[in-house]
Each structure stands twice: as C-alpha cells, then as structure tokens.
Amino acid sequence: MNLPGTDEEIQIIEAFRRGESTAMDRLYAKYANYLTSICARYIANDDDLKDVLQESFIKIFTQISTFENRGKGALKAWMSRIVVNESLQFLRREQKTLSTTLDVEPPDIPDEDPDTEGVDAGAMTDLIRQLPDGYRAVLNLYVLEGKSHKEIAEILGIKADSSASQLHRAKNMLARMIKEFKRSKQ
Amino acid sequence: MNDKWINNLQDLYTGEERQAPEGLLDSIKTEMLRRGVMPASEEKKARIVPLIYWKRIASAAALVAIIAGATVLAYRMRVFEEKTDNTLTDNNSETLTKNSGSNTKNNSNYSDAASQSQTLADEEQPQQQDMAPEADADKYSSYSTTAHDNSSNISNAPVAYSSSSKANNSKGKAGNDTNVNSALDSHSSSTSHKADKASNKNVDTQAKNLVKQNDMLIAETDKKANNITVEDYASHKSDKDNDKAINKQDADKANADMLIAENANVQDVNEQKAQMTEVSKEAEAENYTEIQGIQDINAKIKKDNIQLGIYYTYLSGKKQCVYANNVNAADGSSTTMTTNEDHKRPFKLGFSFKYNIDKRWALLTGLTYTSMDSHLTTVNGQNSVSKNQKLIYFGLPLNISYSFWRNSKLNIYATGGFEAAKSLMGTVTDPKIMFSTNASLGIEYKVNKQTYIFAEPGYVYYFDNSSELHSAFTEHPNNFSLSVGLRFDLKK
Numbered sequence: 001m002n003l004p005g006t007d008e009e010i011q012i013i014e015a016f017r018r019g020e021s022t023a024m025d026r027l028y029a030k031y032a033n034y035l036t037s038i039c040a041r042y043i044a045n046d047d048d049l050k051d052v053l054q055e056s057f058i059k060i061f062t063q064i065s066t067f068e069n070r071g072k073g074a075l076k077a078w079m080s081r082i083v084v085n086e087s088l089q090f091l092r093r094e095q096k097t098l099s100t101t102l103d104v105e106p107p108d109i110p111d112e113d114p115d116t117e118g119v120d121a122g123a124m125t126d127l128i129r130q131l132p133d134g135y136r137a138v139l140n141l142y143v144l145e146g147k148s149h150k151e152i153a154e155i156l157g158i159k160a161d162s163s164a165s166q167l168h169r170a171k172n173m174l175a176r177m178i179k180e181f182k183r184s185k186q
Numbered sequence: 187m188n189d190k191w192i193n194n195l196q197d198l199y200t201g202e203e204r205q206a207p208e209g210l211l212d213s214i215k216t217e218m219l220r221r222g223v224m225p226a227s228e229e230k231k232a233r234i235v236p237l238i239y240w241k242r243i244a245s246a247a248a249l250v251a252i253i254a255g256a257t258v259l260a261y262r263m264r265v266f267e268e269k270t271d272n273t274l275t276d277n278n279s280e281t282l283t284k285n286s287g288s289n290t291k292n293n294s295n296y297s298d299a300a301s302q303s304q305t306l307a308d309e310e311q312p313q314q315q316d317m318a319p320e321a322d323a324d325k326y327s328s329y330s331t332t333a334h335d336n337s338s339n340i341s342n343a344p345v346a347y348s349s350s351s352k353a354n355n356s357k358g359k360a361g362n363d364t365n366v367n368s369a370l371d372s373h374s375s376s377t378s379h380k381a382d383k384a385s386n387k388n389v390d391t392q393a394k395n396l397v398k399q400n401d402m403l404i405a406e407t408d409k410k411a412n413n414i415t416v417e418d419y420a421s422h423k424s425d426k427d428n429d430k431a432i433n434k435q436d437a438d439k440a441n442a443d444m445l446i447a448e449n450a451n452v453q454d455v456n457e458q459k460a461q462m463t464e465v466s467k468e469a470e471a472e473n474y475t476e477i478q479g480i481q482d483i484n485a486k487i488k489k490d491n492i493q494l495g496i497y498y499t500y501l502s503g504k505k506q507c508v509y510a511n512n513v514n515a516a517d518g519s520s521t522t523m524t525t526n527e528d529h530k531r532p533f534k535l536g537f538s539f540k541y542n543i544d545k546r547w548a549l550l551t552g553l554t555y556t557s558m559d560s561h562l563t564t565v566n567g568q569n570s571v572s573k574n575q576k577l578i579y580f581g582l583p584l585n586i587s588y589s590f591w592r593n594s595k596l597n598i599y600a601t602g603g604f605e606a607a608k609s610l611m612g613t614v615t616d617p618k619i620m621f622s623t624n625a626s627l628g629i630e631y632k633v634n635k636q637t638y639i640f641a642e643p644g645y646v647y648y649f650d651n652s653s654e655l656h657s658a659f660t661e662h663p664n665n666f667s668l669s670v671g672l673r674f675d676l677k678k
Contacts, residue, residue, distance in 0.1 A: 028211050037204035050207040057214045061225045113191040121202035143192050
C-alpha cells in the first residue's frame with residue numbers, strides 16, 4: 001500500500017522523468033522549507049544560506065535522474081544529503097573561520113546537558129546558529145547526522161579528539177544559551 | 187555520549203520546516219538558465235538534445251550570415267558614395283580646364299601621376315620600391331603628402347592628393363558622359379535595392395511584432411504558472427493536519443491537471459517562437475531598437491543579467507608603406523616626392539556593457555579607446571622632413587553574441603558587430619567617422635562567483651572612410667584581433 005507521502009515523491013520524480021517544466025516548482029514547493037531548516041543549522045549567515053541552498057537545488061534538479069527510488073522518504077533523505085554536503089563544502093571553503101573558532105579555547109562553562117523542553121525547533125535552530133561555525137558543524141554532524149567523531153574529523157579536517165572536545169563545549173554552550181533564552185521569555 | 191539531550195534534540199528536529207529564503211526559486215532558475223543546465227530528464231536526453239545541437243549550429247551560421255550580409259551591404263553603399271563623389275570631382279576638373287591652359291597641362295600631368303601612384307598604392311611594398319626608381323632614380327624620395335602639410339612649391343597639392351586616393355577620377359576626364367551614366371546606373375540600381383530593402387523591412391517588422399506578441403504570451407503564461415505554483419505551495423502548507431489530507435490531494439490533482447494544460451500551452455508558444463525567430467534573425471542586424479523591445483519584456487522575467495567588462499585588444503594592423511607622387515612646382519618643373527609611412531600597431535582598450543537577453547544571446551556595447559602612432563617621413567629631392575602622427579579614437583561598439591556551448595565554468599561563444607569611432611585627440615584629428623566590422627570566437631572562464639576572464643580571437647575590417655589621413659586603419663584594413671579581459675556580474 002502506498003502512503004500519500006510516497007505517492008507525491010513518485011509523482012515528482014515521474015514529472016522530472018517526463019521533462020515537465022513544472023517539476024522543479026513542485027519539488028521546490030514540497031521540500032524547500034524542509035531543506036532550508038537543515039541548511040540553516042549549518043550556515044548562520046542568511047546570504048550564505050541562500051547561496052548554499054541555490055547550489056543544492058541546482059544539484060538536485062540536474063542529478064535527479066541518477067536518483068534511484070528505494071521507498072518512502074528516500075528522495076527526502078537523498079536531498080538532505082546533498083544539502084548537508086553542500087553546506088559542509090561551503091564551510092570547508094571558509095576553512096579559516098572554521099579552524100580559528102575550533103582552536104580558540106572558550107571560557108570555562110559549567111558542564112550541563114541542554115534542556116530542550118519547551119523550546120520549539122525554529123527557536124532551537126536560531127540558538128544553534130549563534131554557536132561558532134566549528135562548534136555548530138560538529139554538533140550537527142554528531143547529533144543530527146549520527147556521525148562518529150572519527151568521521152567528523154575526516155569531514156572537517158580536524159583531529160578526532162578535538163571533535164569530541166568541540167562537541168562537549170558546544171553542548172555546554174548550547175545549554176547555557178537555552179537557559180538564557182528561557183529566562184528572556186519569562 | 188548517547189545522552190538524553192541528543193535524543194531530545196533529534197526528536198525536536200523530526201519534520202522541522204523553516205521558511206525558505208525569499209526569491210530563492212527565481213534565482214535558482216535564473217542561475218540554471220545562465221549556466222545552460224536543464225532539469226535532468228532521461229527522455230529529453232535521448233530526443234531533444236540533438237535538436238538543440240542543430241539549432242545552435244543554425245544560430246551560429248545565422249550570426250555569421252548577418253555579419254557577412256551587413257558587410258557586403260556597407261561595402262556596396264560605400265561604392266555608391268564613391269561613384270557620386272567621382273561625378274562631382276569630374277565637374278570640378280572640367281571647370282579647371284576651362285579656366286586656364288596651364289591648369290589643363292597640370293591636370294594631365296597629375297592624372298599620370300595619379301594613375302601611377304594608384305598603381306603603386308595597390309602594389310605590395312617591395313614592388314613599389316622597384317617602381318619608384320623608374321619614375322626618377324635621382325629624385326627618389328621626397329616631401330609632404332598629407333594635405334594639411336602643403337609646402338609652398340607644390341601647386342595643386344590638395345587636388346593631387348585627393349586624386350591619388352581615388353584612381354578613376356582621372357579617367358573620368360576623358361569620358362564624362364559614361365561616368366555620369368554609370369553613376370546614374372548605380373543610382374537607379376541602388377534605389378531598387380533600397381526598395382527591396384524597404385519591403386524586406388516591412389516583412390521583418392511584421393515578423394518582429396509577432397515575436398513580440400509571442401513573448402508577451404509566454405510572459406503571461408509564465409505568470410499564470412507561477413500563480414498556480416503559489417497556490418500549490420499554499421495547499422501543501424495548509425496540509426499539516428492530517429484531517430485535510432484528502433482535500434489536499436484533490437486540490438493537488440486539479441492543480442496538476444491545470445499545470446499540464448499550461449505546460450502544453452507554453453510548449454506550443456515556444457515552438458511558434460522558435461519558428462518566428464528563424465524568420466526574424468535576418469532583421470536583427472538592421473534594427474537593434476526592435477530587439478530592445480523584446481529585451482524589455484525579458485528584463486521583467488529575469489534579473490542579474492548585466493555584466494560590465496574591461497579588455498585589451500591586440501590588433502595585427504601595423505604597416506610600412508611608401509607613396510610616390512609627381513608634383514608640378516610653380517616654375518613648371520616636375521618633381522617626384524615620396525612619403526615613407528610607418529604605421530605602428532594600434533593600442534586599444536575597451537569598457538563593455540553586456541546585456542544577456544537569454545542564456546544564448548547577448549547584446550554588447552561600451553566605449554573603446556584606440557591610440558595610433560605613425561612616423562611619416564616625406565622626402566623631396568635632398569630634403570626630408572619627418573613627423574610623428576598620433577591619432578586617438580573613441581569608439582562606440584555594438585555587438586551581438588551567441589553562446590553555443592557552456593557549463594558552470596566555461597562558455598564558448600561567437601560574437602560580431604560594428605563599431606563607429608571618432609578621433610578626438612592627438613596631433614591631428616580626423617573629421618570623418620571610422621566604421622569597422624568584426625567577428626570573433628570567444629571563450630570565457632568563470633574565476634569566482636561573479637568574475638569571468640575571457641579571450642576573443644577574431645577578425646576586424648576597417649572600412650575606407652575616404653579620410654585624407656593615413657593610419658594603420660586605412661593602410662591595413664584587414665586585421666587579426668585578440669581581445670582579453672575581465673567581466674563582472676552586476677548584482678542588484
């Protein structure tokens with residue numbers, strides 16, 4: 001039995017296959033906001049965000065014929081991977097800011113876990129975007145992409161143990177930011 | 187480190203959406219158009235790409251045909267003008283003959299000299315040197331050729347000069363009638379030519395109008411398509427709660443049907459447009475203002491399609507040549523004067539303004555600066571005088587360019603057009619406008635986000651503007667050219 005979501009995915013892929021001129025619009029209308037939320041977690045600057053999304057979509061539109069449908073959510077996952085790769089590629093190009101923020105020792109922050117209760121995803125993204133580039137990249141890759149520190153080290157061109165310590169600091173910094181955010185809301 | 191907070195964060199992000207940047211889809215489409223990439227489609231790859239390939243070849247051929255046609259047209263008009271000039275000059279020389287006997291003698295003398303110098307001028311340099319001693323070995327070399335440089339011992343110098351630049355004047359003296367007849371002939375033939383042209387133009391204008399209408403239709407259908415997309419998009423958004431899922435599916439289907447219908451419309455119009463474009467291509471070289479109209483409509487659809495550029499142009503045109511004339515002095519004796527002209531290679535810089543009409547066609551205009559140095563040595567008997575001549579031209583080019591292959595980094599294109607240049611500075615200035623035509627093959631490489639480097643090897647022809655001044659342009663009209671420069675995207 002086909003679920004509605006899968007149905008729509010197949011329809012869009014078929015539209016591209018037939019060369020319909022509206023295929024791009026349909027795909028964009030369905031997934032742009034979802035992909036933006038992923039990209040925004042990596043890229044803090046809104047102008048850069050637009051550029052990275054543009055490159056991602058061009059890749060998606062031109063390479064969709066190479067995509068093989070493997071069931072529900074496969075298209076979404078494939079597109080997410082493209083967006084994450086483009087984002088990381090962008091961050092690597094901006095390596096300078098990445099490595100400097102990674103090397104700087106932050107002030108000591110008490111060790112605590114972020115309390116995400118009562119914070120919605122949009123606000124959380126806004127907080128994550130306030131983290132230094134390097135912290136944010138490690139946090140995203142570890143928590144949301146499920147990468148190991150070894151993989152993260154390879155992707156970002158840093159040492160594995162430095163990835164672990166970045167995550168630790170990112171976590172503490174995020175915890176503090178969430179606290180401040182909640183306080184300001186009260 | 188598989189803590190609770192990580193799971194919380196993962197849960198929080200399941201299915202999160204965030205408002206996409208405004209205008210993103212438009213800029214994606216514009217960028218894809220600029221790069222010449224299309225949404226991947228297996229069927230298209232097999233069937234339509236070869237068609238596009240042929241269209242590209244046809245378009246490139248049309249561009250070459252436009253330039254060649256315009257060149258021939260310009261050349262024919264020039265021949266006509268020259269013939270009219272001849273008739274006028276013949277009348278003058280007749281008056282001179284009536285006025286005085288000595289003048290008649292002078293005239294006949296100079297006509298010899300003129301025909302001789304014309305022969306010389308037509309020959310290559312080594313041959314000229316062979317012939318010059320024949321005229322007078324001892325007095326080989328000489329004095330001042332250019333009209334504004336008359337020395338007092340030369341009578342008739344301006345006339346002699348102008349005659350040397352137009353060979354058939356002297357022949358006209360013998361047979362005025364035939365000359366007038368031929369002038370009349372050429373006039374009537376050119377009138378009929380003009381009539382042809384006029385009627386052609388009417389047809390072309392009609393074709394243009396049709397193209398315009400088509401373009402407007404496309405613009406409208408595009409707008410409609412966009413509206414539908416917005417509705418489509420809105421329906422998706424409102425679809426967050428599952429209760430409305432069924433409604434939404436219905437709406438989607440209705441939308442999809444409409445989209446397919448619209449799509450068919452657009453394709454029809456596109457096909458018509460392709461046919462019309464073939465018809466109208468010939469008209470493009472003649473009437474740029476009409477293209478402007480189409481441009482305006484396109485401008486509403488796209489942004490970011492203007493580029494500024496700076497470039498240097500290498501021109502092959504340097505030339506050394508010798509002019510020899512027999513000149514009658516005031517005392518009735520005749521001397522030979524020779525001018526050694528050494529025209530250095532012109533130095534040309536340009537600033538360009540490129541308007542991308544669509545992903546293949548572009549219009550270019552701008553401003554050019556050309557500096558030309560010449561060293562002129564005139565020898566008259568034992569005396570020789572040298573001087574340096576500097577001409578600085580400012581030109582207004584108008585070119586059209588067609589890109590027949592491009593990817594995200596490279597762009598290969600053909601370009602051609604005209605340039606009108608006027609000399610405004612230098613040791614002398616030329617009151618006449620210098621026209622030229624050019625055709626080049628260009629290659630452009632994207633260096634970074636908005637900077638491109640390009641090189642355009644090509645050909646430039648400088649039309650004879652009947653100027654009294656000699657320069658690298660007039661002595662070396664056929665040029666190899668190589669332009670290299672930078673272009674920048676002009677962002678809003």
